[in-house]
Amino acid sequence: MLHPPQSTSCPQGSSIWPHLPLHVAACEGHPASASASTPESTCPASPEPGLLPFLNEPHAAATRARTRRKVTSFTERPTKSTVIGVQMPPEPSLEAALAWLRAQPDARYAEARFVDETSERLAVRDGRPEQVTAETSRGVGIRVLGDKTWGFACTADTSEAALLAAAKRALRVARASGAVARFAVVFPERAAQHGTYTSRLAIDPFTVPLETKLAALDGPERALRTGDARLKSAEAWMSWTRQRKRLVTTEGTDVDQTFTFGTCGMHVFTLGDDGVSQRRSFPTYQGTDGFQGGYERVASVDLPGAVDQVKDEALALLTAPPCPAGTRTVLLESSQVALQIHESCGHPTELDRALGSEISLAGGSFLQPPMLGKLTYGSALVTLVADATSDGGNGTFGWDDEGVPAGRHALIERGLFVDYLSSRETAAALGRGSTGAMRAEGWNRPPIIRMVNVSLDPGDAGSLEDLVADTDDGLLIATDRSWSIDDLRLNFQFSCEIAWEIRHGRRTRILRDPLYTGITPRFWGSCDAVCGPEAWRLWGITDCGKGEPMQLMQVGHGASPARFRDVTVGSEP
Numbered sequence: 001m002l003h004p005p006q007s008t009s010c011p012q013g014s015s016i017w018p019h020l021p022l023h024v025a026a027c028e029g030h031p032a033s034a035s036a037s038t039p040e041s042t043c044p045a046s047p048e049p050g051l052l053p054f055l056n057e058p059h060a061a062a063t064r065a066r067t068r069r070k071v072t073s074f075t076e077r078p079t080k081s082t083v084i085g086v087q088m089p090p091e092p093s094l095e096a097a098l099a100w101l102r103a104q105p106d107a108r109y110a111e112a113r114f115v116d117e118t119s120e121r122l123a124v125r126d127g128r129p130e131q132v133t134a135e136t137s138r139g140v141g142i143r144v145l146g147d148k149t150w151g152f153a154c155t156a157d158t159s160e161a162a163l164l165a166a167a168k169r170a171l172r173v174a175r176a177s178g179a180v181a182r183f184a185v186v187f188p189e190r191a192a193q194h195g196t197y198t199s200r201l202a203i204d205p206f207t208v209p210l211e212t213k214l215a216a217l218d219g220p221e222r223a224l225r226t227g228d229a230r231l232k233s234a235e236a237w238m239s240w241t242r243q244r245k246r247l248v249t250t251e252g253t254d255v256d257q258t259f260t261f262g263t264c265g266m267h268v269f270t271l272g273d274d275g276v277s278q279r280r281s282f283p284t285y286q287g288t289d290g291f292q293g294g295y296e297r298v299a300s301v302d303l304p305g306a307v308d309q310v311k312d313e314a315l316a317l318l319t320a321p322p323c324p325a326g327t328r329t330v331l332l333e334s335s336q337v338a339l340q341i342h343e344s345c346g347h348p349t350e351l352d353r354a355l356g357s358e359i360s361l362a363g364g365s366f367l368q369p370p371m372l373g374k375l376t377y378g379s380a381l382v383t384l385v386a387d388a389t390s391d392g393g394n395g396t397f398g399w400d401d402e403g404v405p406a407g408r409h410a411l412i413e414r415g416l417f418v419d420y421l422s423s424r425e426t427a428a429a430l431g432r433g434s435t436g437a438m439r440a441e442g443w444n445r446p447p448i449i450r451m452v453n454v455s456l457d458p459g460d461a462g463s464l465e466d467l468v469a470d471t472d473d474g475l476l477i478a479t480d481r482s483w484s485i486d487d488l489r490l491n492f493q494f495s496c497e498i499a500w501e502i503r504h505g506r507r508t509r510i511l512r513d514p515l516y517t518g519i520t521p522r523f524w525g526s527c528d529a530v531c532g533p534e535a536w537r538l539w540g541i542t543d544c545g546k547g548e549p550m551q552l553m554q555v556g557h558g559a560s561p562a563r564f565r566d567v568t569v570g571s572e573p
């Protein structure tokens with residue numbers, strides 16, 4: 001969203017942008033007018049006290065408040081405010097609602113999930129703030145398995161009476177759904193789980209002053225537009241999410257988890273004399289640059305250190321020839337391998353898609369249960385693992401949202417399709433155990449099967465430059481720009497920001513607008529080299545969409561650069 005600069009001055013404003021226009025996402029029951037008049041009434045992700053007067057200057061009256069509450073299809077009341085300086089609502093007591101459900105003869109299993117989430121998004125573009133928002137959301141979701149099938153209800157009112165009412169509503173939904181269900185859900189019992197999980201971080205991003213964060217973006221963004229008139233527009237961003245989640249079930253599970261997710265990146269657009277525009281992004285395109293960790297990750301991403309290379313490549317693309325069409329050996333850099341995994345392995349190994357129970361948003365899967373242990377998905381170098389224990393991954397946790405502990409499960413083992421991302425219910429349909437992939441976006445959504453960290457095991461081809469040196473003739477393709485894939489996840493096309501031609505083991509000319517296309521098993525079957533652990537990197541997707549209503553989820557993909565033979569390539573018109 002664009003925010004026109006304010007015309008009034010702000011004597012106590014930021015030294016970076018004295019007229020910083022803000023979007024403040026008001027908590028429910030706490031409209032922006034309150035934040036403009038009472039400094040202490042701000043959301044948890046608001047800037048530190050030193051900046052609060054800045055938010056309360058007269059021009060803040062022009063500040064447009066945005067309330068972005070997560071909407072549910074179930075009857076509910078608005079989210080209560082969660083504010084610094086104001087007494088927090090008490091921790092909800094989930095036990096009474098569960099005790100009532102335990103006493104109902106037709107409630108075979110139930111879970112109550114309390115979620116309290118705060119997020120902050122910052123972006124600067126072309127010398128001014130593009131986005132400064134803070135959001136918070138808090139409530140409880142209750143899922144009940146009745147005689148035959150499921151019911152779900154949620155509430156933002158976390159009083160004991162409201163939770164009890166939600167429990168009764170969830171059971172009524174289960175009973176009503178059971179009246180038309182043909183089969184009873186099979187849901188094997190699991191031993192109770194107890195414990196806590198907390199993201200490992202050195203610096204809590206919510207303690208870092210807003211001004212510091214904006215300055216960390218402002219410097220690289222300005223530098224990206226400096227030195228050449230063809231550097232037309234640049235943007236740098238970061239976002240932070242803190243999610244606390246407590247799951248209590250009728251099986252006795254009681255687990256408490258606190259996650260800190262972040263993103264950080266930048267891109268620049270160049271414009272040539274012929275009117276052609278090019279984009280170059282770092283570390284990859286926005287939405288795939290996520291991680292689980294603290295503010296220390298901003299330093300390790302090192303936006304300032306990448307500015308010169310990003311500019312040089314964006315300018316070089318303006319005069320580069322388009323990628324010639326043909327059949328070539330293709331090397332994909334790490335973030336592009338990650339997206340390739342996401343679309344052509346992650347989604348098709350979701351067992352609800354394969355079974356047809358969750359296909360309305362994006363279709364099913366070519367990976368059908370009879371193929372388990374039989375289908376050759378890729379070459380022997382291709383081992384893809386669903387690992388919810390990877391350090392710092394967007395898909396890392398202690399337990400999934402039905403109490404299954406995080407684990408490590410091969411989906412593709414040396415090229416062979418061997419398992420799915422699954423839930424307790426879907427895995428039981430195949431006579432297997434859950435691979436622990438049930439997660440919900442928030443308190444007002446039931447869990448569905450989501451990717452964890454689905455990663456390609458590293459190979460033995462050394463570094464990316466080792467792999468280039470080992471390639472006589474080919475293309476190195478980097479950084480996704482757009483993609484298309486059919487609803488069975490078989491036939492795909494990816495277009496990317498940049499390619500380098502490789503001749504006799506060396507990168508030569510830059511090519512613009514490269515694209516490559518393939519059929520999933522044939523493409524992975526053509527993989528003849530995967531770089532080593534030194535080139536392996538864990539990427540994080542922040543907005544994988546699935547379900548109806550849509551749920552966005554953080555998922556991870558670890559990958560080293562890899563080489564594929566006989567790939568159809570060309571250039572995007």
Ligand SMILES: [Zn+2]
Binds near residue numbers: 342347543544545
């Ligand atoms: Zn996705």
